[in-house]
Every structure is written in C-alpha cells, then in structure tokens.
Amino acid sequence: MSYYFLLQFRRFNRLVREFGLMPVLAYPLLLVLFLLGSALIFIKSPEYATWIYLVIALVFIESIGQRGATHVSKTLFTKPLFYQIRLIENTACAIPFVIILLYHNAFSQCMILSLAAVALAFSSRTGIIKKELPTPFRRSPHEFTVGCRKAVLYLPLIAYILVQAVLVNNANLVLFVLAFVFFLCISFYFSVEHLSFVWIHNKSPEDFLRAKIRQGLINATILTLPILILLFIRFPQTWPAICLIQGVGYLFIIAMIAAKYSAFPTVINLPHIILFMICLWLPPMLLIVIPLFYRKALNKLETILL
Amino acid sequence: MIRIKHLSKAYGNHQVLRDINLEFEPGHVYGIVGANGAGKTTLFRSIAGIENHDGEVEYANSPLKNDLGFLDAQPIMMSKITGWEYLKLVLISRGIAEENFESQNLFDLPLGQYAETYSTGMKKKLALTGILLQANQVLILDEPFNGVDIQSNLIIIELIKKLKALNKIILISSHIFSTLSETCDQIHLLKEGVIEKSVLKKDFTALESEMKDIILGNQLKQINLR
16 A cells, blocks of 8 residues: 555646646645645635635545546555555645634534545545536537536536525625636646647648637626626626626636647646746736746647647 | 659768659559668658658649648547547548537547556547548558457558558558558568568468568577576
8 A cells, every 4th residue: 555655646746747836846836735725715715715615625636536536546556555545644634724724713624524435435426427417518518528527526516605695795706706716727728638639730830729718708608698697787886897707717727728728638737837926926027928828738739739 | 643752861971861762643552561670660751751861752733731631550649638629630630620520430439538547459440530630632551450459450451452442542650560461552571771672462371471581581490498
C-alpha cells in the first residue's frame, strides 16, 4: 500500500513538472493558494461561506473517487485494502477543509464533511457514471455536452441559491450565480480532447476556431438564459451589472478557447493561468490576451489541420 | 492515387520508418503486415498526417486528411459522450448534417449508451461506422478485425469488398492473415521500419508461411514451457 501512495506522489510531481512548475515550489504555492482561496470565500460571502466551503470540499472529495481515478486500485487490491486506501485518500483531502471549518467554528459543517468523506470512501459511483444524462447540447458535441453531464451535481446547488436569492431579495447572489455559471462554461474547456478529434476536421485553423467560439458563445447563452430572465424580471435595476458580467463572461470564454488551442494537444500551463489571473483582476486585459492566445492557437492548429 | 516518397520517421534516436516508397491506387485494397513494433501504426499515422515525418505523401485532392477515414487500432472515446453523439461529432467535423444514425446502425450498437462503456470491439465498430458515414475516398484501417466478433468480421470483410467496388483506396493492417488474403490486392511486408517485400495476390500463400518463420522464428524456444 505504501508503494501505491509513493506512486501517487510521483505522479503528482510529474503532473506539476508538466505544468511547468518545480514540485518543491508547487507544495508551498498550493498551500498559499488554498489559504488565500479559503480566506476569499469567507471574506466575500460571510453569510453562506461555511456552506459554500462545505460544497466545494465535497465536490473535491467526490471527484477524486471517480471511477476513472479508482479503477486501477480497485482491480489491483483486495476489497479491504482498496477501501483502506480510499479512506486514507478521502481523509487526507478532507483534513485541510476540516481545519479551516474548525477555525471558523463551523462544527456542524465539519461533522457533515467528515462523515461524508468516510461515506464516499465506501460508495460506488458507477451508477452515476453509466446513466446517460440528457443535455440541451446533444446535437453540438462535445465540450458542453460532456461539461454539463460532469457538472450535473452543481444544478441543485445553483437552484437552491437562486431560490434563496429570490426569497431574501438578494440581487448580488443571483449575479454571483451568473458569474459561477460562466466559470462552469469556461471549465468545460479545461480538459483536452485527443488529437484525432481535432485532426478529423476539414476546416482551416481560422474556421475551426471561429466555429468553436461561435458554438461556445451560443451554448453559454443557452445556459445563462434562465438566470438572465430571472434577473431582468426580478431585479431589472441591476442591468448594468448583468451586461458587464455577461460581456466579461463571453470574453473569458473566447480567451479560454483560444488558450486551450494555443497549448493543444497539452493542457494549458502556468503562463496561461497567470495571464488568466491577471485578467480576472483586470478584465480589460482580456482585449490584449485574446489576440495573443488566438494567434498562438492558429499557429498550433496549422500543424494539425493543414 | 496516393504516392509516398522517401517517408522516414524517428522518435529521438529510434528510427521507426526508413525510406518508405509506396503507391496506392483507387479501387485497390492494400495490406500492411509485420510483427509488433515493425512500424505499421506509425506508417499509417504518418500517411494520415497525425505524425510529423520526413519525406512526402502526395495526393491528388490535397490535403489527404479531408478525404481520409482513419480507424485507430484502439479507438479513443471521450467520456460522457453517447454513441449517437460520437457519430454526430464525427460528421459535424466534415460538415455533414446527417442525423439518421439508427437506420444506418450496421452493427446494432446501443447508440444511446455512453461510448466509453462500450467493449473494445464495440468501440471499433462505432469508429468504423463513423468513418463510413463520412463517405471518405481513402480509408486506413489499423487492425479492424482485432477484438471484433466473428459476425462483425464477416461484415467488415464484405464492407471492404464493397468499398473497393466504389473505387476507394483502402489500406489495412491485420495480424489475421486470412482476412488480408481475402480482401487485399497487394500486401507489403514491413520489417524494422523497412518495406521488405511487396506481394501480389498469387503469392499470398508463400508470404504467409514466410511470415510465420519471420514472426515466430526461434522465439517459442525462449520460454520454458512445462
């Protein structure tokens, strides 16, 4: 079992190196990012922070137990050993979140998280994986078709926050959900398809990228439409903020698509992330970053498509 | 016609293909045989333009990839995509608006099911259906018979014959010699990255026994069977 964890450690280090970072720097950086991210959640929305934090922790722990990630250990180890490994993994992932929750005296959330981490170690998620979920994007695969299915667990959370926002008459919360949906749309482009799925197209790099961007914007509009309708009916006075979030959201989607194909067939790396962080802090920077990524993407696609 | 001139490919210091010169004509089926690691897949991927290589691949309606259906030895399926959506994706990529897949479901695949949950053979059949629906002029089929049931093997053999009659260029690799001898007009023997021999239909039997010697050799003596 110790060799299994040693291999996981090596795999993570290799992943970090592929990402363009030295492992020795990655660990303190991860710790700092985790602490900053946690602090940001508690500062930005102190009312709901503990619950938002709990959901993030649960989604994270759930994701490491996905069928693909546990398939090898399930086939290699005996059942008791497999569950022991799962328990150790889930506990290790839950501990940082538990510490932060304890620091904020969120004892009930802490209890829920601990119990859920143990329960998830013994649960099998093959049922969810195998179920074919309908999406409105069936006829335009693949990013939004796959993304929506993977993000299906966020739906109840989004619906709950929207209902709460309407009940307590909080427009900011709805705007937050709108921004969150855009974040989800952008995350659909994080995973990289196999090279053959790009090679197969009989389009020029320009046409390929334009088609991807057009489809991305249409699909993002479809996903955000219910929230936009709700905002314009219930909180029409917030229209400048709505337009701003929608506009910046569209720009981020364009930037993400261009960034993805500028690094293709590998995943986006550290310089991309840094540029995205700068844009998040200063959105007008997107107007500089998008042409930069776009030009790089055209060069990358030229070698694959032509 | 496809004309391959002085095609070579190396991964670092490891030379996989050396100075390959071949011609493929419409209405013909060509087989590529060789032991594992001989360079068959690399040759196919180089012709398809998936791998960078030295030398030239000439095709009348350039670029070749826009007329080409490539069946990978182990087709890649995205997660959370149904068989129907995979076919849609494959056709969208060529600007084809077709959606009536159920009536053209040659292998009776469960198209509503996630393609990642398909068996190896089913994935291959789905990928093959995709490139057939694309109506490509050139088909490269890397191990199309591997992992596929007997009934489907028979269907694939008949399909290849029909595609040949439609004047397509077809390139196949297979370890099952009988399937090649039944479908191919010419077989090229690839050994350590070099085309060692090109054989026409009348000499296939001699090639098969020669291949047994080449591939098996003294290897069975290496393991201590008890």
